[in-house]
Amino acid sequence: MVSHAIGLFHDPESALHAAGQLKSAGFAQPEIMSPVPIHGVEEVLGPKKSVIKRFTFFGGIFGALGGFALAAGTAVMYLHPTGGRPIITIPPFLIISYEMTILCGILATVLGFLISARLPVFRERIYVPETAVDKFGVTVPCDSDEQFSDAERILEQAGAEEVRRLGDPS
Amino acid sequence: MSSEQKPMQYSDVNDDIVRSLVVTGRKYYITLAIAVTVMVTCFYFPWFYQLYYGIGAAGMNNPTVWGTYLASFIFWIGLSHSGTLLSCVLHITNSEWRKAMYRSAEAMTLFSLLVAVTMVMVHLGRPWFIHWAAPYPNQMELWPNFRSPLLFDVIAITTYLTGSLIFIYMGSIPDFAAVRDRTSGWRYHLYVLLSLGWRGTDTEWHRLGWAYTFLAVLIIPLAVSVHSIVSWDFAMSIVPGLHQTIFAPYFVVGAIYSGTAGIVTVMFVLRKYMNFEHFITKIHFDNLGKLLLLLSLLWSYINILELFTAWYGGTSTEYEQLRYKLTGYYSPLYWEMILFCAVAPLLLISKKIRTSFVPMLILSIVINIGMYTERFLIIATTLSRQYLPESWRLYTPSMVEISILVGSLAMFITLFLLFVKIFPSVSIYEVKETMPKPQKKNGDRSW
């Protein structure tokens, strides 16, 4: 039976320590759930890389080119000479381009965030509501009872106030 | 302050914020009822009358074809300017004091933008065709005119509205998750949807941190560009008094100025009526007061520049415009604006005033009255005095216009009242970050 062990800690340092211990004991990647972002996770659980910056960058580039193309392309499709200006007027179209850079950059960032954080998820997952208030949780998947008791021992040694076993609802 | 006697716990923050959402007193309902009533009677009825009758219901006339509707539009756009912009700047510079106030400041941005967009609808002669200003393929094969400063506005405000909405939402996801666990009924289902299944894992926090920072970096240049573009609606014309290069920075400074004053007002109200004394303290008012002082000096400087260049340039039209502004029909309003926006804020030099709540409230309201006057004058004085003396004509707002102005304020208040019951109006996790971290308890086993 696949289940998870979750240890609840009072302070972030102990939780980080426990996560490090679990990792070095050969468990699969432990996850830390916390009410606030905690610092120093990367030192313990290995560096994290996110693809969000690529999304932002390419979204922005797309917006810049697309914005200019939208303004210039539509101006050429239906000719409306105005104010004695050329059909393709560069300075005003650069303003459109600028705004579209930001719009597409923002939308791409959101998309990048959702993809890289694997959200949204509406099915039940391993979660303890206390971690949204004042507890720092450390979870690892446990394949067997022995693994769970190993995990429980490590968590309690690291100072867990409580260790729970949660069945994986999936 | 009670927090000095008993240090706040993480759980107190959750309790306080959830309480602010679910516990609703009679006062709240009464205020909401009044706000809705005022909104409907003062905004929607006159507006529907105007839709039926024509723009003639307003006081505009031939040379002065723009009036208070557009002044309100600039005012609301300006008021929107501090929220998200200030929040982004303070986020990037890692200012601790931002954390308790930024959610409501961003909400202010969002709602004033919504009201501003409504004011455009009110302003238009044929608002039922407003979609023609949007670029979409259509059977007429006709696209909007991308050379128009007004179309820059359409694009910029759409972007700004989208950006602010996303920014406030992204920052609230962890809070929706925290509130989700404590509520039931329709709220629970709403927060389940809004929190997207957030669990607060280390990966999620990491991604959120990056995405949030990128958004902040994108929104700062956006906010500056939005008000520059609003100023170009005026500055790109060849009307004396409007056709000025200083207008873009003038509008941006004015926008941040009135927006910051607006934040002070909102902070005061939240602190007083939502019992957020723990979160919104003298420090916030002190810092905002310093910012207001700086902005008022900047604003005065730009005003002096505007007068000086007009006087020194000395072309007949500019000079007449200057004379008219300082001594003409609208000059009492001009001097009122100077008193409210340039002289009165000098009181903020005193720390005693910056750290007392009621004087700050009064000053913030006075500043916004002055700033509304500024927007009105920009339109009224210049348009009523253009090149051909034959078409000089005064403009005074009609009752419909005044009523719609009052109604738009009620609309803003209504939106804000609904917001404080749905969004956690103080950021739970960021407030926690400002509190001392939980330390290892005595007697814990050592590692």
Added chain:
Amino acid sequence: MSFMDRFVSGWRKHRQAATDDDFDYAWTMSIDLDRCTGCGACVTACQAENNIPLVGEKELAGGREMQWIRIERYWEGEYPNAKLSFIPMMCQHCDSAPCETVCPVSATYHNQDGLNTQIYNRCIGTRSCAVYCPYEVRFFNYYDHHWPAPLDQQLNPDVTVREKGVMEKCTFCIQRIRQAKDHAKDEGRRVADGEVQPACVQTCPSEALVFGDRKDPNSNVSKSINDPRAYHVLGELNTRPSVVYLKKVDADVV
């Protein structure tokens, strides 16, 4: 032609500002202020030709008159030596029109005749064109206007009646220009000088107003705008108007 060539040639073409040479005609009006008596016949003719509503006394006092052409009057000096000068003012059909660039929905643009046109159906009523126009010759429909009987019987069928919330202005009687052009096209020729006249030109008793194509060097208007008295109102704004005024020669000054 490859895509790149088409792109480059299209780019070059559309980067060029339109000039008189690109127009079929360049309709121009000259107004001789020496001949103008300020009688106001042009105002009335325009009102009748273009279905311009009569707004009534109250609205006129409120500054919402509808006059595509108006006589501006300027008094100089005090009573015994008072001097009156007047100048008919209408849409100047500028080649660099500030009103055209500002319209977000392209409701006003420059057509192939060099006319500044207003498309009523496209207008959403931002009124920005009226703000940008330095001549104050754009008029906004603050209401739906009605013509009491029997005036509704005399509406010109060639001209639309404008709805509330729409901007309108002088068109140089575009309905007459269209007719003349159609007629000329049927006969395979260009519109001859004097063949088309806006209502105000047709009515002017002192022939102060002359209308024609300035691309035709022999037309009356071409001769008239080469007069040394010719000037543009607010010429310093560089809007390149198509209406040319001939200055009044003042006996006292000379």
